[in-house]
Amino acid sequence: MNRLMTATALLLATTGLASAEGVLQLYNWGNYTSPELLEKFKAETGITVTVTDYDSNDVALAKIEAGGHGFDLVVPSANYVQIFTEKGLTTPLDLARLPNHANIAPEWRGVEWDPGRANSIPWQWxxxxxxxxxxxxxxxxxxxxxxxxxxxxxxxxxxxxxxxxxxxxxxxxxxxxxxxxxxxxxxxxxxxxxxxxxxxxxxxxxxxxxxxxxxxxxxxxxxxxxxxxxxxxxxxxxxxxxxxxxxxWMDSVMLLKDAQNVDEAYAFMDFILKPENAAMISNFARYANGVSGSEAFMDPEMATAPEVxxxxxxxxxxxxxxxxxxxxxxxxxxxxxxxxx
Amino acid sequence: MAERSFHVARLPGFATTAIIVFLALYLPIITLVVYSFNASTSLAVWGGFSLDWYAKAWANTQVKDATMRSLIIASFAALISTTVATMAALGTTRRRAFKGQTAIYVMINQPLMVPEIVTAVALMILFGLIKQATGIHGLGYLILAHSAFCIPFAYLPIRARLEGMDLTLETAAADLYATPWQTFRRVTLPLLAPGMIAGAMLAFVISLDDVVITEFVKSGGQDTLPTYMLGQLRRQLTPEINAISTMLLAVTVVLLTAFFLLTRKKD
Known part of the structure; x- marks a missing residue:
């Protein structure tokens, strides 16, 4: 009980949880984020990613609109990308900080709901x-x-x-x-x-x-x-x-306007735009990802599947x-x- | 035996109705438990007996963290709501009836009446403003929210217990020069304890099960077990969910059994 109390006291006292060094708050659909991907990201950058789940675009939108959520990145569906952008809840991406942005496959770059991918990057489709x-x-x-x-x-x-x-x-x-x-x-x-x-x-x-x-x-x-x-x-x-x-349908990663860990968020977005990392996302959730060259790293039965x-x-x-x-x-x-x- | 008194068990169709009701209540739960031992990845196609999903759930760090968080929140919510509920129960029963008593009952039981989603959205907005203003994102918000909606569940058994205790022992203690605090500490509290424990356990279970309010109030990295399970919905559900549910069910059953044993009449 004593340890429980201490742990909770610590949790309650954590004021700068979201802005501490080397952490990232990802708000994503449940059972959608490969744990191996996060381990690899931590091994490369030292940044710990905390994933919080949602089960519908509407819940995610409502929570982010209410403010004070503490999240850095969110992964809405295509039609919600526009809503997040229009409501000013997310910020346009600084493409200079995303060298791997060029890896986005051409057909997923010119989408009409986010031309040139100025606001979002592909997660899965x-x-x-x-x-x-x-x-x-x-x-x-x-x-x-x-x-x-x-x-x-x-x-x-x-x-x-x-x-x-x-x-x-x-x-x-x-x-x-x-x-x-x-x-x-x-x-x-x-x-x-x-x-x-x-x-x-x-x-x-x-x-x-x-x-x-x-x-x-x-x-x-x-x-x-x-x-x-x-x-x-x-x-x-x-x-x-x-x-x-x-x-x-496509779910895309967006950077929230009130994100506390902007550097870490860019590091993560650039990381998942590398083909070998994008393939890890696909291998976990079994959908294609929209990053050119990731097929080479996907499970063979997926890379050739006529459904994918x-x-x-x-x-x-x-x-x-x-x-x-x-x-x-x-x-x-x-x-x-x-x-x- | 000219005329028998009324007894519900002698009404026509009593047995049939009882069986149907019990089946409706327990058949789904039994199915859920059985399929938690399923070897296949499917919720509905039986693939042989295995404990794999329990092992998987056990090894899943997200599940472990969520469980720990659920237990911490439920413990604090039970503690706080029972304390508040005890004070409220003492304030509303250990005195002559007063004006506005009904209004106070209604206020205390408000979380039972207002739809949960309304409370959830209201709390999300209010806490959102506070979080923005202060930058504090602790578990405190969830504990506070859970404590609030657990109060009526803790309050009802405590009040029932108090109403069954007359004032004679307390009056006797006061006659023997006990201070009000001594009377409370040595007489009222020990008599009240079973009601308080029952209330605390009920509050604990209610907090452990909560989805809606938690989903709206949680900040980054604050998934509890129920919200983690809800998050799985869009992707394929696997018997891992059954395994987690079964474990949650086991905890709930143990607590409810303890609740029953503590509250049943001694005679």
């Missing part, structure tokens, strides 16, 4: 497409028709993940619209299409990794990383990139979710509510 067991359905899988106009082989065997933005956007792209559409003509088609397709779905649920591996489901709208794990269990499963358009490395012919169809207007969000919610009935 992935896609939402369709996973199909080709032993059951041998037709074309690079189309959203697989789940919107379900082929007979897949009727009653296909799942759709309950992610409103991704699903409504995939359907909007399929019916010729744009993400965050406010075009009522298109949205009507989207709603009718989704409602007509739904009776052919087995479920709207998470857990495709398990349910497809044990053949409960023959197909699912799914994330790429999860699909890779399914394929490793069941080799007949393939990942389709709908040519009408599929969604891309988008085949050239499918690259153009990928779409980032922009920040949608209030109106378009209302439409999206209305369609989703009707679909849930």
């Amino acid at each position: 992935g896609t939402v497409g369709v996973a199909v067991d080709t032993a059951i359905y041998g037709g074309d899988i690079n189309t959203s028709a697989v789940w919107l106009e379900v082929p007979d082989e897949l009727k009653g065997k296909i799942n759709v993940v309950p992610e409103m933005t991704d699903i409504v956007t995939l359907a909007t792209l399929y019916y010729g619209g744009q993400p965050c559409s406010e075009d009522l003509e298109v949205l009507k088609k989207v709603r009718d299409g989704l409602l007509a397709a739904k009776p052919n779905w087995i479920a709207m649920d998470y857990g495709a990794t398990e349910k497809m591996s044990n053949k409960d489901w023959a197909a699912s709208v799914n994330w790429n990383g999860s699909t890779m794990r399914i394929r490793q269990n069941l080799p007949t499963v393939a990942y389709g990139y709908p040519r009408e358009g599929y969604t891309l 490395v988008i085949p050239e012919e499918h690259k153009a169809a990928g779409v980032f979710m922009p920040v949608c207007s209030e109106t378009s969000r209302e439409y999206m919610t209305a369609i989703w509510t009707e679909l849930q009935k």
Whole structure:
């Protein structure tokens, strides 16, 4: 008890916790940061990184907006990068302090939500497409028709993940619209299409990794990383990139305006832009990272996986979710509510 | 046996209802515990018996740190809230009824009534301002927040205990020239102790389980066990979560059993 008291007294008294020498406060998604990466960083720089978890962009944003959080770096999703920037919660990066900034792959440098990567650097990215067991359905899988106009082989065997933005956007792209559409003509088609397709779905649920591996489901709208794990269990499963358009997501590291450990934060950002270190992030969380040359250091089964490395012919169809207007969000919610009935 | 008195156990469907309720309460927990011994990485597909996930959770420094932090916060929250609750209980029961008593009850029990998320956001904003102004980011904020919402849980058993104790012994002590402090120290406190221990343990468990307020109040490097588990949600959940939950459950069961043993009637 005495030691406990002392420990706590120390903790309570720690006023300069965040500004002490050689520490860094990283605020990241849970189970997303490789412990080996942090050990290597400490061995090279002597800086101790403390990771604190969050489980949604909204919680992270709310806490940082409230101030006094003590964090230095945060890792929001693409559409939140803009929100953090516009609210002035983060600072533009001093690129002179990031020699490895040049390692960011060209396609991840020119993103519209952070042109030239002036405010954020890549952490990990992935896609939402369709996973199909080709032993059951041998037709074309690079189309959203697989789940919107379900082929007979897949009727009653296909799942759709309950992610409103991704699903409504995939359907909007399929019916010729744009993400965050406010075009009522298109949205009507989207709603009718989704409602007509739904009776052919087995479920709207998470857990495709398990349910497809044990053949409960023959197909699912799914994330790429999860699909890779399914394929490793069941080799007949393939990942389709709908040519009408599929969604891309990326989580990026940003420097907070009230960061206490700015030097350490730059050291860390430059560190993870080195290909061998970026590969450690990918090997831990099983998604690609956006740093050129990191493939060479990734686990071999990842570096060549068609789920992780988008085949050239499918690259153009990928779409980032922009920040949608209030109106378009209302439409999206209305369609989703009707679909849930 | 012309007329039997009313007894709930004789109502039709009593056994069925009881069984359904018990299943609903305990089946999920049993499933969770069983799958914590799963050898596979899946939460739902059984891959044979193993203790791997316990070993993994045990070796995970983030889990270890979070556990230590949870225990420290819960110990302090229990200590502080029980002290405050004892004073409040003495103040509200050891005297004649007074004006505004109900208002005070409501105030003390406020954390039971206000939705947790409201308290959480309010505390986040207030503490955010204080943290910015002072630059102090200790565990103190979490301890303070936990102590506050644990007070009613500590208060209720203590008050119940006090209401069962009449004033005769204290009056007798005063008659025998005991000072108020001596009366309190030698008479009231020993009689009250079981209620206080029960209150402290309840507060400890409530603090240990808290997610919402902790998630909003925590600063950098202040994950507790429940917020660490919440953070895993977006990635694939593994039976490591089951193993941690089972251990947390074991601690809770031990404390609740102790609570039960201490509060049950002596006769």
